[in-house]
Amino acid sequence: LRAARKRLQTEVTKDVGTIYWSGLFPFLFKDSRMTAIATVYTVGGFVIGADGRSRARGPDPTKVTEGMKARHDREDNRKIFCIADADKTLAYAFMGTVANDENTFDLYEETNRQSKLLSSRYFDTCYDYVYKLALGLKRAFNDARKDGRLDAWYSNEDLGEEDNLIARMMLVGYFRGKPSWTIAEFRSFDDRAKLQVQPIPTPGGIVTAGGKLMPKLLFQDKDPRFAQYIRPTGTDTTLEQGANAAKSFIEACSTPLAAELDPVCKSVGGHIHIAAVTPDGFKWLIPPKNLEP
Numbered sequence: 001l002r003a004a005r006k007r008l009q010t011e012v013t014k015d016v017g018t019i020y021w022s023g024l025f026p027f028l029f030k031d032s033r034m035t036a037i038a039t040v041y042t043v044g045g046f047v048i049g050a051d052g053r054s055r056a057r058g059p060d061p062t063k064v065t066e067g068m069k070a071r072h073d074r075e076d077n078r079k080i081f082c083i084a085d086a087d088k089t090l091a092y093a094f095m096g097t098v099a100n101d102e103n104t105f106d107l108y109e110e111t112n113r114q115s116k117l118l119s120s121r122y123f124d125t126c127y128d129y130v131y132k133l134a135l136g137l138k139r140a141f142n143d144a145r146k147d148g149r150l151d152a153w154y155s156n157e158d159l160g161e162e163d164n165l166i167a168r169m170m171l172v173g174y175f176r177g178k179p180s181w182t183i184a185e186f187r188s189f190d191d192r193a194k195l196q197v198q199p200i201p202t203p204g205g206i207v208t209a210g211g212k213l214m215p216k217l218l219f220q221d222k223d224p225r226f227a228q229y230i231r232p233t234g235t236d237t238t239l240e241q242g243a244n245a246a247k248s249f250i251e252a253c254s255t256p257l258a259a260e261l262d263p264v265c266k267s268v269g270g271h272i273h274i275a276a277v278t279p280d281g282f283k284w285l286i287p288p289k290n291l292e293p
Contacts, residue, residue, distance in 0.1 A: 035095045035184065036253035036268045037079070038208045039172050040233055040242035041181060046172035046276030047239065048091045050079040051248030052252060052270030053289065075270035076289040081108060081117045082275070082282045088129065088175045091277045095209055096167030097150065098207070104145040107167065110137055126175035126182065131197045134169065134184040141166065141186055141193035164188045166211065173277040204235035206245055213262040214253050226252050243274050243285050 040047040054077035083090045098107040114136040123129040143151040169184040181200040186193045200207060208215050218224040218230055229252035231245035248271050252258060258265040273288040284291070 035209065035248040037095065037170060038246035038249045039170055039205060040206045040245050041179065041202045041204050042237045042239050042242040044239035045276055047242035047246050047274060047276050048080055048093060048172050049250055049272060049274035051250050051268050051272055052076045053267060055267055076290040080273060080275050084282060085119045089277055089281050090173035091275050091282060092169055092171040094167055094169050096165060098167060100149055105149040110140045120124065126180035127197065127199050129194055130171055130182045130184060134195055134197055138186060138193050138195045143252050166193055177279060178269050180215050204233065204237055206233045208249055212264055214258055214265060218252060220250065225257060239276055246274055247272055
């Protein structure tokens with residue numbers, strides 16, 4: 001009966017890779033799947049960039065049909081969105097499981113719904129707000145898993161706790177005028193989604209998600225094969241320099257050499273879009289294609 005009603009969940013390539021945190025720890029998390037996202041803190045505010053490629057995927061690749069590919073395989077997918085309330089402006093992006101094929105589960109739509117529910121509530125800190133927001137998303141994951149809209153996680157039951165990532169949410173922006181950099185992770189334990197929220201200090205630098213190997217090659221090893229894509233960042237980085245650093249990281253992950261060295265990067269590509277969040281608000285530096293007004 002379970003097999004008969006099995007639904008294929010798709011990930012619209014907000015898929016996950018190694019997190020790199022410059023200047024603090026080489027790697028915060030272990031690995032996972034496929035996207036390229038970069039966030040940079042600069043003297044003028046935050047920059048967040050993402051690639052535009054999306055692919056239909058499922059726990060059983062043999063059940064990904066041509067119709068599913070036609071619906072979900074794109075090069076101009078939008079991955080960056082904004083939460084704007086009186087006390088906060090936050091840009092965010094997801095990697096991992098974000099939707100099913102029927103669109104009866106969509107993590108971006110759920111985030112929009114949860115953010116509207118919380119828009120008039122008071123929170124002491126941005127961490128408190130993000131935790132409450134992510135808690136609602138965790139419930140949405142578990143509800144979808146319970147009623148069959150998400151039939152299975154991508155994670156393998158035999159993998160350790162660092163390998164059972166369902167989705168990761170990266171948020172940057174300002175909360176009551178103060179800069180905030182936060183990551184929320186949803187992991188599978190005993191067939192249920194569990195939540196971890198990690199605040200990141202903001203002294204300047206870059207936090208990326210993309211590939212298992214590329215962050216190390218670019219930022220730690222400074223591999224000469226990728227010299228044209230290496231953009232140093234620090235406490236004096238300008239908004240323009242931050243945008244160049246984010247764009248260059250994503251471009252590096254999109255190269256044939258990156259795909260050869262790091263299989264995760266085979267699914268990185270498409271139209272790069274980049275946004276900035278400053279004390280004055282959210283703005284596009286490179287807008288996504290087909291941007292709705």
